[in-house]
Amino acid sequence: MPLKAINNNDVAFANILHALGEFGKFQQRLVALIFIPGILLAFMYAECFVFADQKHYCNTSWILAVGPNLSEAEQLNLTLPRAHNGSFLTCLMYLPVPWDLESIIQFGLNHTATCQDGWVYPNSTTRSLINEFDLVCGKKPDEESLQSISMAGFLTGSLIFGLINDMLGRYPAILMSLLELTVFNFGTAFVSSLHQYFFFRFLVSQAAMGYTISSVCLATEWLVDNHRAHAIFLEHCFISVGVLSLMGLSYSLPHWRLLFLVGGAPMFLFIFYIWNLPESPRWLMTKRKVEEAKQVLCYAASVNKRIIPCNVLNKLQLPGNMTTEASVLDFYNNRHLRKLFLMTGCVWATGLGLAILASSGGAMSSEMIIHQVVSLRPMVLCCILSCMALYFSFLLPEDQPLSDSLEQFSKASLQREMAQNSEDTSRKRNSDVMDMAMAEDSTYDDVSEEAAKNTILNAQISRLEEDISTNTAL
Numbered sequence: 168m169p170l171k172a173i174n175n176n177d178v179a180f181a182n183i184l185h186a187l188g189e190f191g192k193f194q195q196r197l198v199a200l201i202f203i204p205g206i207l208l209a210f211m212y213a214e215c216f217v218f219a220d221q222k223h224y225c226n227t228s229w230i231l232a233v234g235p236n237l238s239e240a241e242q243l244n245l246t247l248p249r250a251h252n253g254s255f256l257t258c259l260m261y262l263p264v265p266w267d268l269e270s271i272i273q274f275g276l277n278h279t280a281t282c283q284d285g286w287v288y289p290n291s292t293t294r295s296l297i298n299e300f301d302l303v304c305g306k307k308p309d310e311e312s313l314q315s316i317s318m319a320g321f322l323t324g325s326l327i328f329g330l331i332n333d334m335l336g337r338y339p340a341i342l343m344s345l346l347e348l349t350v351f352n353f354g355t356a357f358v359s360s361l362h363q364y365f366f367f368r369f370l371v372s373q374a375a376m377g378y379t380i381s382s383v384c385l386a387t388e389w390l391v392d393n394h395r396a397h398a399i400f401l402e403h404c405f406i407s408v409g410v411l412s413l414m415g416l417s418y419s420l421p422h423w424r425l426l427f428l429v430g431g432a433p434m435f436l437f438i439f440y441i442w443n444l445p446e447s448p449r450w451l452m453t454k455r456k457v458e459e460a461k462q463v464l465c466y467a468a469s470v471n472k473r474i475i476p477c478n479v480l481n482k483l484q485l486p487g488n489m490t491t492e493a494s495v496l497d498f499y500n501n502r503h504l505r506k507l508f509l510m511t512g513c514v515w516a517t518g519l520g521l522a523i524l525a526s527s528g529g530a531m532s533s534e535m536i537i538h539q540v541v542s543l544r545p546m547v548l549c550c551i552l553s554c555m556a557l558y559f560s561f562l563l564p565e566d567q568p569l570s571d572s573l574e575q576f577s578k579a580s581l582q583r584e585m586a587q588n589s590e591d592t593s594r595k596r597n598s599d600v601m602d603m604a605m606a607e608d609s610t611y612d613d614v615s616e617e618a619a620k621n622t623i624l625n626a627q628i629s630r631l632e633e634d635i636s637t638n639t640a641l
Contacts, residue, residue, distance in 0.1 A: 201444065207430060210371070252639070338444055382402065
């Protein structure tokens with residue numbers, strides 16, 4: 168693509184976005200539509216509540232056959248061994264014997280074994296995955312495994328939906344991720360095994376990451392200047408509200424399946440209203456759909472009750488040459504993109520998907536390091552990496568217009584280098600000029616001082632000659 172055509176389209180986009188209103192009714196509605204579902208994205212953190220620990224004991228209901236009137240305390244006292252501190256052991260029981268109740272009370276039970284008939288949860292008031300699938304006595308998955316499943320979903324979601332955003336557009340990617348999120352988050356309530364639960368949660372994490380990428384792309388490409396940053400902050404606020412709602416629901420609902428039913432049902436509503444979302448005009452231009460981009464921009468201007476001047480709108484022209492498709496290798500070949508990707512990858516932001524891919528890999532690595540290395544070294548490493556991320560954040564460009572071509576990045580980098588070289592040359596030239604001026608001033612001062620001495624000497628000689636002439640006359 169010629170650089171002239173690139174610059175014209177970028178300038179035209181900037182002028183059009185300012186002409187239709189920087190944050191009018193259309194942009195406000197757009198941000199609300201794509202970020203309100205962020206409230207339900209918080210349900211990808213449901214594992215924190217459905218895997219809550221619950222007090223359990225071995226099921227020893229066999230003794231009720233010989234003593235049906237035993238209380239719960241008496242049953243536990245007769246059938247469960249105790250630890251050294253006097254508490255009941257939760258994973259051991261006394262083996263049944265063919266005795267009557269009086270003999271059991273008189274002689275007691277001595278032979279212990281692991282739980283034979285499952286477990287009971289006497290103090291449990293809610294139904295969770297723990298007592299649903301008896302995830303006790305070493306059967307509960309560790310925190311590292313649970314986090315790895317979610318991180319694996321984030322990783323694959325960033326790859327898949329990063330490609331979908333570039334190939335099919337932001338709008339289809341939002342619909343696909345929202346549909347996947349709705350189906351599998353709601354379907355989690357109907358799983359019949361722990362493996363099915365993990366598989367559904369993996370797909371929910373994948374869809375949540377896909378929706379995050381798609382929504383951020385669509386919002387930032389419709390907004391300008393500081394409104395882009397404000398929109399991203401607002402999305403995180405919606406997710407925080409969702410986390411608070413999840414906490415309230417988890418403590419108020421008596422069954423873990425109800426949590427996913429209540430949390431997944433409202434997502435079906437978003438499938439219907441999300442059809443009002445527009446496509447990104449920038450993506451349409453990259454796919455050479457100029458007329459569709461103009462129609463979307465005119466619709467946005469009509470919602471904001473603005474009119475885009477025809478001369479400004481007509482500057483969006485299809486370039487004469489075909490645009491070269493971008494690939495992952497461009498992040499290696501292009502110095503400017505490589506620099507931005509490395510910085511954003513260390514901080515967290517196909518490019519957005521790759522940056523989030525880096526964050527997922529970092530999260531999975533951190534889980535392994537924290538759980539395998541028991542010392543202060545993981546904390547020190549996290550502090551060092553956080554400081555590095557903060558440093559890289561200051562190097563990122565801010566409030567820059569969006570660009571749709573690699574050539575402009577190359578030109579911008581070249582212009583910066585030329586400007587730096589020009590500045591250095593100018594600075595050196597100014598320094599040389601100042602040195603010459605100082606030398607001239609020094610020479611001028613020396614000449615002036617010598618002339619002043621000569622003037623004074625001549626004046627003294629003249630005065631002496633006048634005195635001699637006067638004396639001679641007298």
